[in-house]
Amino acid sequence: MFGHSAADAQNIRFTGFVKTDAYSDNRELVSAREGQFALFPLPERIINGEDLNENRQFNMVSIQTRVTGHISGPDAFGARTSGMIEGAFFGVTDANINTFRMRHAFVRLDWENTQLIVGQFWHPMFITQSFPEVVNFNTGVPFQAFSRNPQVRLTYKMGDISLIAAALTQRDFAGPGGSQPLRNAGIPNLHAGIQGTAGGHHFGTGVDFKTVVLENKFTESANSLAAFAFARLNFGGPFFKVYGLVGQNMTDHLMIGGLAREAVSGGKDKVYPTDIFSVWTELSTGFRGDSEGIRTEFGIFAGYTQNLGVSEDGLTPVPGSRGLAFGAAYPDTGLDYVWRVSPRAQMQSGPVRFAAEFEYTVAAYGPFNTDLTIRDSETVGNFRIQLSAYLFF
Numbered sequence: 544m545f546g547h548s549a550a551d552a553q554n555i556r557f558t559g560f561v562k563t564d565a566y567s568d569n570r571e572l573v574s575a576r577e578g579q580f581a582l583f584p585l586p587e588r589i590i591n592g593e594d595l596n597e598n599r600q601f602n603m604v605s606i607q608t609r610v611t612g613h614i615s616g617p618d619a620f621g622a623r624t625s626g627m628i629e630g631a632f633f634g635v636t637d638a639n640i641n642t643f644r645m646r647h648a649f650v651r652l653d654w655e656n657t658q659l660i661v662g663q664f665w666h667p668m669f670i671t672q673s674f675p676e677v678v679n680f681n682t683g684v685p686f687q688a689f690s691r692n693p694q695v696r697l698t699y700k701m702g703d704i705s706l707i708a709a710a711l712t713q714r715d716f717a718g719p720g721g722s723q724p725l726r727n728a729g730i731p732n733l734h735a736g737i738q739g740t741a742g743g744h745h746f747g748t749g750v751d752f753k754t755v756v757l758e759n760k761f762t763e764s765a766n767s768l769a770a771f772a773f774a775r776l777n778f779g780g781p782f783f784k785v786y787g788l789v790g791q792n793m794t795d796h797l798m799i800g801g802l803a804r805e806a807v808s809g810g811k812d813k814v815y816p817t818d819i820f821s822v823w824t825e826l827s828t829g830f831r832g833d834s835e836g837i838r839t840e841f842g843i844f845a846g847y848t849q850n851l852g853v854s855e856d857g858l859t860p861v862p863g864s865r866g867l868a869f870g871a872a873y874p875d876t877g878l879d880y881v882w883r884v885s886p887r888a889q890m891q892s893g894p895v896r897f898a899a900e901f902e903y904t905v906a907a908y909g910p911f912n913t914d915l916t917i918r919d920s921e922t923v924g925n926f927r928i929q930l931s932a933y934l935f936f
Contacts, residue, residue: 552616552617553614553615553616554614554615554616555612555613555614555615556613556615557610557611557612557613557936558611558613558935558936559608559609559610559611559935559936560608560933560934560935560936561605561608561934561936562605562607562609562931562934563603563604563605563931563932564579564603564604564605564607564680564929564930564931565601565602565603565929565930565931566578566579566581566601566602566603566679566927566928566929566930567599567600567601567927567928567929568581568599568600568925568926568927569597569599569925569926570584570585570596570597570599570923570924570925571584571585571596571597571598571600572585572925573585573865573866575637576604576606576633576634576637576640577602577604577637577640578600578602579602579604579606579607579680580680580681580684581679581681581902581904581925581927582684582685582797582865583685583866583878583881583883583904583906584596584904584905584906584923584924584925585869585906585923586869586873586906586908586923587908587921587923588872588873606631606632606633606634606640606641607631607632607633607680608631608632609629609630609631609646610629610630610631611627611628611629611647612627612628612629613625614626614628619652620652621654622652622653622654622659623652623653623654624650624651624652625650625651625653626648626649626650626651626662627647627648627649627651627664628645628647628648629645629646629647629648630643630644630645630646631643631644631646632644635715644715645663646663646691647662647663647665647691648662648663649661649663649664650662656699656700656701657697657699657700658697658700659695659696659697659698660694660695660696660698661694661695661696662693662694663691663692663693663694663714664691664692664694664696665690665691665692666688666690666691666692666694666711666716666796667696667707667709667734667749667751668688668690668734668749668751668769668771668788668796669687669688669689669690670738670745670747670773670775670786672745672775673745673773673775673784673786674687674784675687675784675823675825675844675846676825676827676842677825677842677844677885677887677900677902678887678889678898678899678900678929678931679900679902679927679929683825683844683846684797684798685797685798685799685821685848685865685881686786686798686821686822686823686846686847686848686881686883687786687821687823687846688769688771688788688790688793688796688797688798689716689796689797689798690716690795690796690797691714691715692711692712692713692714692716692732693711693712693713693714694710694711695709695710695711696708696709697709703740703741704737704738704739705737705738705747706736707734707735707736707737707738707749708734708735709733709734709735710731710732710733710734711731711732711733711734712725712726712731712732713725713732713795716795716796716797717794717795718755718792718794718795718801718802719757719794719801719802719861719862719863719864720757720758720861720863724755725753725754727755727756727757727758727759728754728755728756728764730753730754731753732751732752733751733752733753734749734750734751734752735750736749736750743777744774744776744777745774745777746772746773746774746775747772747773748770748771748772749770749771750768750769750770751768751769751770751790752768753766753767753792754766754767755767755792755802755814757802757804757812757814757861758812760811761811761812762804762811762812762813762814763811763812763813763814764814765792765802765814765815765816766816767790767791767792767816768790768791769788769790769791769793770788770789770790771786771787771788771789771790772786772787773786773787780828780829780831781826781827781828781829782826782827782829783824783825783826783827784823784824784825784826785822785824786822786823786824787820787821788819788820788821788822789819789820789821790818790819791816791817791818791819792816792817793819794863794864794865797865798819798821799848799866799867799878800816800817800818800819800850800864800865800866800867801816801817801860801861801863801864801865801867801868802814802815802816802817802860802861802864803815803816803817803853803855803858803859803860803861803864803867803915804858804859804860804861805855805857805858805859806859813855814861815853815854815855815858816853817850817851817852817853817860817864817867817915818851818852818854819848819850819851820848820849820851821846821847821848821849822846822847823844823845823846823847824844824845824846825842825843825844825845826842827840827841827843828840828841828842830889830891836892837890837891837892838890838891839888839889839890839891840887840888840889840891841886841887841888841889842886842887842889843884843885843886843887844883844884844885844886844887845882845883845884845885846881846882846883847880847881847882847883848880848881848882849879849880850866850867850877850879850880850915850916850917851916852912852914852915852916853914853915855914856913856914857913858915860877860915865878866878866881867915875910875911876908876909876910877908877909877910877911877915877917878906878907878908878917879907879908879909879916879917879920880906880907880920881904881905881906881907882904882905883902883904883905884902884903885900885901885902885903886900886901887899887900887901888900894934894935894936895932895933895934895935896931896932896933896935897930897931897932897933898929898930898931898932898933899928899929899930899931900927900929900931901926901927901928901929902927902929903924903925903926903927904924904925904927905922905923905924906922906923906924907920907921907922908921908922908923909921
């Protein structure tokens with residue numbers, strides 16, 4: 544039924560790409576890996592009348608180079624078996640940049656209407672059929688939920704409709720306090736979603752729940768929810784995408800926000816999630832041209848995200864809450880909103896691709912209100928020029 548017999552041998556097929564990025568910025572950024580993974584510009588830091596963060600930079604790296612092993616094998620439990628092992632030279636932290644790290648590692652079983660994935664893979668709020676296809680490796684962060692998680696995911700298909708349920712933990716992508724607060728809670732991150740296709744278009748929605756205990760025995764648990772919806776409209780080559788999310792404690796998805804803490808004398812401190820809103824859209828021509836010659840693609844991405852504060856007053860942001868806890872160098876400074884627009888052009892011949900992208904990102908900062916929203920915010924902007932070369936195999 545599934546194209547394999549019990550006698551079929553297992554095999555692995557390798558694909559991937561070599562990629563080099565050259566990029567220039569006009570200010571210091573909240574970023575990772577020597578600025579390659581860019582989120583948004585840092586606020587002004589005025590010393591002796593000068594903004595220390597207004598600092599033009601240039602860098603060139605090949606750390607996004609990737610190798611993927613696609614595994615197939617004989618049927619098991621009446622299902623078609625497959626899996627993936629994928630890694631890149633991005634490193635796990637800035638300290639070990641250029642080292643090989645695991646991205647994906649999972650086993651997949653496919654029955655006639657049901658699919659089971661066990662292992663590390665994209666979080667279900669990252670839609671593999673509809674995500675920002677920008678040149679910058681940030682993939683639309685901080686507007687797009689971006690996380691890979693150890694998980695058990697079950698998908699049930701009813702014609703063009705798929706129902707998704709998943710239980711997940713954290714590893715490389717975690718919130719304030721690392722992965723320990725989720726482990727302390729004793730309950731995995733839980734997700735439920737529904738997706739569908741019609742006429743080549745793809746759409747869906749989902750809800751996500753997690754509870755964390757920041758410090759065992761010293762803080763109360765904090766529950767958080769997120770809900771999102773997306774659509775990808777295909778027009779025979781060109782496509783249009785839109786994605787919107789409202790969520791709490793979204794730091795583990797490389798989005799803004801996190802947790803806030805209330806000190807309680809003689810008892811456990813209370814912890815609350817901060818709220819955010821995010822939306823992005825993308826329009827692309829798709830790659831067009833002679834498959835035996837040169838193909839081109841033109842696209843534009845735009846995103847906006849807003850800090851909505853917290854449900855209680857008088858709280859203190861927990862260190863690690865993105866955009867809310869910058870440390871002593873930025874007292875009483877928080878992130879209000881971020882927006883970005885990034886047009887791109889790409890050209891490919893055979894396995895070689897060249898790409899250029901112009902990314903303008905604006906971040907607004909100001910002092911906190913009592914609910915951790917921001918007042919009297921002022922903007923700073925960064926203009927990134929990125930040139931990239933790929934060799935696919």
